[in-house]
Amino acid sequence: MKHIALTIGPIIETLSLGRKTAEIWAASYLFSSFMKDIIDELRELEVKFIIPHIEDNLFCGKDNGIGLFHDRFIFTTDEVSLQNVDKIVQTHKDNLALMVAKSIKEDEQKVKAYIDQYLQTYLVELDDDFKNPILDISDILDSVELHSSHVETDKDYLRLFLNRNTILNSDLAKNTFENKPSFASISEIASCALGKINTKNDDDLYKELEQDKKNFKQAYKYIAIVHADGDNLGLYIKEQDDPSVVSKRLFEFDRKAVEEIKNFGAVAIFAGGDDLLFFAPVLTKEETIFDLLDRLNTLFSDEMKSDKTTLSFGVSITYYKYPLYEALENSRDALFEKAKKYPDAKNPIKNAIHINARKHSGQSFEVTISKAEKNYETFRKLLKDVLVKNLELPHSIHHKLEDYKPLFLKIPPERIKATFDNLFNEEIHQDKFKKGLEEIQKLMIDTGVDEQGFERLFALLSIIKLLRSDR
Amino acid sequence: MSENYLIKLRPLEPFFFGGEYTFGKDDSRNKEEGSRYFAKSELFPQQSALLGMFRKAILNKKNILTLHKKGEWVDSGKKEFESKNENYKEAIRLIGKGRFSYESGFDLGDIIEDISPIFISKDDKNYFVEAKDSSFIPRQSQNKMIVKAKEQNIIYFDGYDAKKSPTPKFRSKTDIIKLGDIYKSIQTVGIKKTQKGKTEDDSLFLKESYYFRNKETFAFVVESSEDMLFLDKTLVALGSDQSSFMLEVTDKNDSFEELTKDIFPSKKEFDRVVLLSETLLTQEAYELCEFIMGERKTMRHLIRNSNKRERKRHKSKRYYLFQRGTVIYTDNLDKLQKKLDITHLQKIGINKYTIAKGEVHA
Numbered sequence: 001m002k003h004i005a006l007t008i009g010p011i012i013e014t015l016s017l018g019r020k021t022a023e024i025w026a027a028s029y030l031f032s033s034f035m036k037d038i039i040d041e042l043r044e045l046e047v048k049f050i051i052p053h054i055e056d057n058l059f060c061g062k063d064n065g066i067g068l069f070h071d072r073f074i075f076t077t078d079e080v081s082l083q084n085v086d087k088i089v090q091t092h093k094d095n096l097a098l099m100v101a102k103s104i105k106e107d108e109q110k111v112k113a114y115i116d117q118y119l120q121t122y123l124v125e126l127d128d129d130f131k132n133p134i135l136d137i138s139d140i141l142d143s144v145e146l147h148s149s150h151v152e153t154d155k156d157y158l159r160l161f162l163n164r165n166t167i168l169n170s171d172l173a174k175n176t177f178e179n180k181p182s183f184a185s186i187s188e189i190a191s192c193a194l195g196k197i198n199t200k201n202d203d204d205l206y207k208e209l210e211q212d213k214k215n216f217k218q219a220y221k222y223i224a225i226v227h228a229d230g231d232n233l234g235l236y237i238k239e240q241d242d243p244s245v246v247s248k249r250l251f252e253f254d255r256k257a258v259e260e261i262k263n264f265g266a267v268a269i270f271a272g273g274d275d276l277l278f279f280a281p282v283l284t285k286e287e288t289i290f291d292l293l294d295r296l297n298t299l300f301s302d303e304m305k306s307d308k309t310t311l312s313f314g315v316s317i318t319y320y321k322y323p324l325y326e327a328l329e330n331s332r333d334a335l336f337e338k339a340k341k342y343p344d345a346k347n348p349i350k351n352a353i354h355i356n357a358r359k360h361s362g363q364s365f366e367v368t369i370s371k372a373e374k375n376y377e378t379f380r381k382l383l384k385d386v387l388v389k390n391l392e393l394p395h396s397i398h399h400k401l402e403d404y405k406p407l408f409l410k411i412p413p414e415r416i417k418a419t420f421d422n423l424f425n426e427e428i429h430q431d432k433f434k435k436g437l438e439e440i441q442k443l444m445i446d447t448g449v450d451e452q453g454f455e456r457l458f459a460l461l462s463i464i465k466l467l468r469s470d471r
Numbered sequence: 472m473s474e475n476y477l478i479k480l481r482p483l484e485p486f487f488f489g490g491e492y493t494f495g496k497d498d499s500r501n502k503e504e505g506s507r508y509f510a511k512s513e514l515f516p517q518q519s520a521l522l523g524m525f526r527k528a529i530l531n532k533k534n535i536l537t538l539h540k541k542g543e544w545v546d547s548g549k550k551e552f553e554s555k556n557e558n559y560k561e562a563i564r565l566i567g568k569g570r571f572s573y574e575s576g577f578d579l580g581d582i583i584e585d586i587s588p589i590f591i592s593k594d595d596k597n598y599f600v601e602a603k604d605s606s607f608i609p610r611q612s613q614n615k616m617i618v619k620a621k622e623q624n625i626i627y628f629d630g631y632d633a634k635k636s637p638t639p640k641f642r643s644k645t646d647i648i649k650l651g652d653i654y655k656s657i658q659t660v661g662i663k664k665t666q667k668g669k670t671e672d673d674s675l676f677l678k679e680s681y682y683f684r685n686k687e688t689f690a691f692v693v694e695s696s697e698d699m700l701f702l703d704k705t706l707v708a709l710g711s712d713q714s715s716f717m718l719e720v721t722d723k724n725d726s727f728e729e730l731t732k733d734i735f736p737s738k739k740e741f742d743r744v745v746l747l748s749e750t751l752l753t754q755e756a757y758e759l760c761e762f763i764m765g766e767r768k769t770m771r772h773l774i775r776n777s778n779k780r781e782r783k784r785h786k787s788k789r790y791y792l793f794q795r796g797t798v799i800y801t802d803n804l805d806k807l808q809k810k811l812d813i814t815h816l817q818k819i820g821i822n823k824y825t826i827a828k829g830e831v832h833a
Contacts (some may be wrong), residue, residue: 013767086617116619124616124625143627144616146764150757151791156769336636362660362677 002127004047004085007072007141008035009120010149012332016325017162021267021279022183024324025065026167028270028277030096032067033172034119037092039073046079050133050244052272053251062178066258068251070272074137082125089121103170104160110153117151118158134243135234184267186279187320191220192265193284202320217469219283221360225324225331226266226289227314228296229340230274231350236309250274253303257296264292274311282317288387288467289315290380293353297371310351310371312339317357317466330356334366342368355463367459375446379460382439386464391435394424395470398461401444405454413449417441473584476699477724478525479592480689480707485657485680486714488513488520490768511679514600514654515589515795516709517770518748518820519571521691522586524709526566528718529582532702535562573751573790576815585694587727588748588795588820591641591653592690598641598648600796602735602745602827603764605640605647607631609741609800626762626800644734654681680712689716691820692727731825740829744799744807748823749792756810765797804828 011031018024040059043049051074058068094112096119101111122144130136160166164183167173173181184192187202191209194216199205210216230236230250237246254271261268264287266280276296282289293313300311314335318327338354351372358364369376385391394400401408404423411419420441429437443460447453490513516524530536535558569577591598607628616625639650658679693699703720727747735745746765757763769789801807804826816822 082615082617082622086620090620122616122618124614126614128614139631140612140625140627142633143631144625146628146631146762147618147626148763148765148767148793148797149619150752150754150763151767152754154788156789336634340634 001076001078002125003050003074003076003130003133003137004080004082005072005074005124005126005137005141006035006038006085006089007120007122007145009071009145010118011071014158014162015328017159019324020164021186021189021324022164022167023162024328025183025267025269026170026172027162029065029067029176030172031071032069032270032272033176034092034096035069035071035073037095038089039069041088041092042073042075042080042085045077045084047075047077050074050076051247053244053247055251062176064178065173065176065183066268067270068254068258068272070275072138072141074133076133082123086123089123093119093121099171100157100161103166103172104157106155106157106160110155111157114151114153114155114157117149117153120145120147120149122147132238132243134237134246186223186324187221189265189267189279190223190281190320192281193220217283219467219469220281221320222282222317222466223320223327224280224282224289225316225318225327226276226278226280226293227331227335228274228276228311229335230300230304231310231312231340233274233309236304236306239308247273249303249305253300256299256303260292260295260299266292283467283469288383289317290383294371294380312342312350313353314339315353315355317355317463319358319360321360322358330358338366338368342370355459357463357466359466365459365462367456367463369456369460373446375443375448375456375460378439378443378446382443383464383467385439386436386468391439392433393436393440393464394429394433397437397440398458398465400424401440401454401461402458408444408449408454409451413445416445416449473694473696474722475724475726476693476695477592477721478691478693478699478702479719479721480589480709480716481719482683482688483706483715483717485682486512486710486716487678487680487712488516488709489711490770510677512656512681512710514650514681515689518586518588520709521589522571522583522819524707525583525586525693526580528702528705528707529565530562532705533561533565535565571819573787573816573821576818579818582695582697582699583693584696585818586820587692588823589689589691590747591687593648593653593685593687596643596645597690597730598643598653599731599734599747600794601640601642601647602743602798603637603766603796604628604738604743604798605642605735606637609738611741621758623761628764642734653683653687655684656681680714688719692724692730694726698722727823734825735827737827737830741800742802742804742829743827744801744804744811744824745827746793746795746797746799746824748821749794750797750811750822750824751790751792751813751816753810756807759803759807759810760799760801762800763793763797765799766794767791768794 008031011028014027014030015024018027036059039049039054043054051072052070093115097112097115098108100115101108124140124144126137126140161170168181168183185202187205188196191205194209194212197205197208199208206221209220237243240246250273257276258268258271261278261280264280265284266278268276268278270277280289280292297311301307312335314331314333316327316331316334334354334356339352340350341348342350342352342354349370352368352370354366354368356364356366369379386393400423407419408416420437424433424437444457447456447460489510527536564581566583567578567580571577607630609626609628612625612627614625615622640647641650641653656679658677660677699720700722702718705718707716707718708714709716731747749770770792771787771789799807811822811824813822
């Protein structure tokens with residue numbers, strides 16, 4: 001028995017070609033759909049897939065643009081040769097090229113030659129006995145996909161294809177969406193709490209929405225781009241008697257995660273294995289992005305049936321006009337450079353959320369917070385209480401705390417309450433803002449009364465202000 | 472007789488080197504879409520920009536360049552300016568004629584024989600972008616893989632963890648330093664205005680420039696048969712913001728090949744080509760590569776219109792160039808070298824590389 005595996009790309013490079021939501025979607029879905037077509041043909045042969053988990057219903061009907069297929073597969077076989085698999089891969093590469101050529105009305109042979117160079121498909125055949133095939137073969141695929149391809153072309157056909165209007169009229173879109181292909185824009189996603197309004201452009205949309213002075217909030221102008229990834233999955237896989245059970249659990253997680261994302265008003269770009277990528281409003285009528293993250297977190301631990309593996313998130317929050325590709329890159333960095341290295345890159349515990357926010361004014365702030373730590377719970381409670389108006393916070397609390405930070409850093413912990421009471425001793429503090437100030441004090445203590453703690457505190461307060469739609 | 476001059480560029484302010492996309496309108500987008508909002512500087516200037524700066528510095532120092540509020544030019548050899556004909560001839564002699572192109576060579580003039588890729592100089596040490604595979608041990612398996620319909624043995628890397636992005640580094644002959652130890656980024660927000668001073672929609676932009684943390688400089692080696700010391704302590708401008716640099720010259724230096732010889736340690740039985748500059752790989756060269764670990768970027772250059780009345784210049788087709796630090800594994804080293812040695816590119820510091828032979832072959 002041998003293992004045959006495939007890895008495809010370059011995904012990140014292709015995503016960088018997109019500037020609008022539909023373009024980013026298409027850049028991601030192109031690979032998922034390509035992988036789906038190859039697997040659909042291979043499963044008719046004498047092969048047994050280890051990853052991904054395969055079910056017949058994945059190949060029937062339309063998937064409405066949800067990319068569920070990862071960028072790699074692994075199967076075992078005694079019959080099928082590497083060359084046969086390569087022929088199937090090449091056929092579908094050509095089909096993809098023809099679809100692109102038809103959409104952009106360019107010469108088929110030239111587009112085929114370009115796609116053949118650009119699209120990286122690395123097939124490996126392994127005769128070894130693996131103690132843990134998923135992990136061991138994945139390591140080899142990780143190396144193999146480092147190999148760069150060479151492109152020599154007179155036109156960038158893929159760049160021409162990744163244009164919103166071209167995509168929505170393409171066979172790629174028509175074959176996946178049940179209804180007429182459409183894709184919500186950033187502003188439509190960000191403001192979904194107020195319902196759908198057909199307008200020519202983003203600015204007209206907001207002009208209309210802002211007329212509803214009672215319900216409109218500035219937070220509806222911000223979008224969250226979220227990357228999620230499982231932590232310590234390697235260790236988790238090693239502990240399973242049957243590693244293929246992991247694929248099934250992840251598949252179930254993906255399926256349910258897509259539903260949660262959709263119910264929230266967000267748009268899933270990709271959900272495969274332990275990876276998620278979606279665009280979400282930061283605020284809906286009743287919830288914030290953190291409610292969605294918490295639900296996805298619970299879903300993951302329920303499906304994986306273990307607390308050994310957790311989910312980390314990278315969240316980029318930006319104004320609707322901010323370049324989408326940069327926000328996507330920020331979100332990816334937030335996950336892999338911050339959340340996955342929390343609290344210390346050499347000994348990361350992960351299980352964290354890193355938020356990188358950039359306001360329209362240019363002001364930016366960022367924070368990493370562990371979902372297991374007390375300050376996350378305190379922050380979530382404070383945020384909820386502020387938004388449902390259970391309590392009020394003084395508008396200038398941030399600045400006041402910054403001014404008094406040197407004092408708080410010097411005094412012993414047992415003096416913090418007395419100092420707080422002393423600083424906020426006016427009637428309005430004792431009355432209107434009493435509850436709010438108590439919660440802020442709690443958050444300050446839970447984040448830590450040190451330099452790092454204050455940085456975290458101020459970033460969390462900034463997030464609350466943004467979601468509360470302070471100007 | 473030719474000599475090697477070490478040219479240093481000491482930044483006097485933050486610098487910004489544009490790649491293919493900065494703030495100009497992106498022609499791959501719809502016409503109604505504006506220019507980009509955000510651009511990040513590259514670490515190094517393009518060799519074509521470096522050459523342009525250097526040629527201009529020569530003309531300036533030799534008092535051949537006319538500086539006018541309408542622009543800068545070399546007075547042409549027209550009949551009515553007969554007295555300045557010698558000016559023009561001397562300019563051609565010094566720096567040659569013609570513009571940069573990936574496709575064909577052009578005359579560099581009499582005094583520039585060769586310029587090297589730009590690198591970093593610090594404390595009399597020369598730093599080059601570290602090889603991308605430096606932290607890993609390459610291994611070859613008996614198992615097979617198919618790449619572009621070609622079957623070959625699998626090459627994989629011990630020590631590589633896909634979830635950990637390696638820190639970009641620079642290497643000298645004696646030590647290795649991190650990118651962050653040399654470069655510091657600085658973000659600035661600006662507003663674009665029209666010539667009439669009006670602010671347009673979407674005119675806000677964010678720019679990430681760099682400056683050096685300590686006393687680092689850029690450096691490159693120029694091979695010349697004429698004395699270049701006249702250029703020492705010249706103020707030059709480089710980058711899309713025309714940032715100021717002090718150009719310094721020292722003579723009697725090692726060649727670029729000497730400076731980079733044996734700089735990268737070998738890896739057992741693998742022959743490796745480590746790129747020291749941006750590199751254009753032809754299809755024939757690619758087919759001689761077993762494995763390429765590196766970064767690829769797109770680039771286009773401006774081309775002169777055949778209709779000289781047309782002031783606006785067009786961009787060339789898009790070239791995919793492999794970046795400094797890219798490592799190529801090959802078992803056809805001699806043939807690959809012949810394909811990489813594109814003379815007109817190497818003369819201006821493109822397609823420059825060093826060989827790290829496998830220990831078995833060394």
